[in-house]
Amino acid sequence: MNSVGEACTDLKREYDTCFNRWFADKFLKGDRSGDPCTETFRKYQRCVQKAIQEKDIPVDGVDFMGPDKDKTET
Amino acid sequence: MVKYFCCAGLLKSTWDQVCIAFWQRYPNPYSNHVLTEDIIFREVTPTNCLKSRRLLTKTSRAPRWMERYLPKHMARKAYIIEDSIVDPQKRTMTTLTWNISHARLLSVEERCVYQINPDNGSWTEIRREAWISSNVYGLSRAIQEFGLARFKTGVTKTMKGFEYVLAKMQGEMPSRSLTETATDRARETALAAKEKAKDLASQAQKKQYV
Numbered sequence: 001m002n003s004v005g006e007a008c009t010d011l012k013r014e015y016d017t018c019f020n021r022w023f024a025d026k027f028l029k030g031d032r033s034g035d036p037c038t039e040t041f042r043k044y045q046r047c048v049q050k051a052i053q054e055k056d057i058p059v060d061g062v063d064f065m066g067p068d069k070d071k072t073e074t
Numbered sequence: 075m076v077k078y079f080c081c082a083g084l085l086k087s088t089w090d091q092v093c094i095a096f097w098q099r100y101p102n103p104y105s106n107h108v109l110t111e112d113i114i115f116r117e118v119t120p121t122n123c124l125k126s127r128r129l130l131t132k133t134s135r136a137p138r139w140m141e142r143y144l145p146k147h148m149a150r151k152a153y154i155i156e157d158s159i160v161d162p163q164k165r166t167m168t169t170l171t172w173n174i175s176h177a178r179l180l181s182v183e184e185r186c187v188y189q190i191n192p193d194n195g196s197w198t199e200i201r202r203e204a205w206i207s208s209n210v211y212g213l214s215r216a217i218q219e220f221g222l223a224r225f226k227t228g229v230t231k232t233m234k235g236f237e238y239v240l241a242k243m244q245g246e247m248p249s250r251s252l253t254e255t256a257t258d259r260a261r262e263t264a265l266a267a268k269e270k271a272k273d274l275a276s277q278a279q280k281k282q283y284v
């Protein structure tokens with residue numbers, strides 16, 4: 001899948017491959033022996049965060065797990 | 075007024091498989107509207123949960139009747155945020171997804187909880203809830219109805235996409251284990267032949283001594 005930053009797609013794929021292996025083989029099995037993808041993630045983030053700024057995508061200040069809205073059934 | 079929708083879904087794969095597929099589900103034949111996908115935040119919490127934020131770009135086409143009311147040069151794509159928490163201890167995955175563009179026009183917020191199916195431990199159930207709202211004066215009701223209909227179509231596509239990715243993942247695995255089985259069997263046969271040869275040799279030796 002492509003990254004929102006055209007220049008970041010290769011870095012993203014490299015990270016995704018690393019992450020998917022770690023997630024299936026280590027994380028889900030309860031193995032906490034460190035994250036081997038830190039460096040590839042850092043490189044990928046440097047690229048994608050720049051793209052987000054350039055494209056003015058409004059991701060800043062958005063709380064994790066969404067805005068705490070009043071959810072009512074209608 | 076917010077429109078609320080709730081439904082349950084079932085995937086005939088284990089919770090682990092579903093979680094693995096969750097990160098690999100784009101692209102699939104039912105996701106043509108998804109243009110880009112990025113992880114923009116990720117951490118493992120001290121309680122060993124995985125928190126992630128994914129940013130998606132999707133095409134967003136409004137129906138004809140609605141386009142009349144929209145600004146002429148409005149972007150025909152939308153940015154979506156999808157936050158998630160994977161808890162491998164409790165075996166739950168919770169996701170919250172919502173659009174950060176055109177939200178005044180139509181806001182869709184979706185919450186999903188993925189858990190092991192209580193009746194069949196190798197299946198995964200999904201409880202899905204959605205809150206759909208619009209702030210367009212005089213049209214909010216009609217827009218919400220449209221939003222809900224589109225959301226329901228989207229759920230069908232999501233599930234089909236998921237099933238596709240899972241089938242692909244599982245299709246690869248039996249073939250790999252078949253190869254392994256074949257290798258093991260070949261090794262066993264070779265070992266058995268070697269043992270038999272040794273046996274024959276020692277018998278031949280014994281005969282010589284007799």
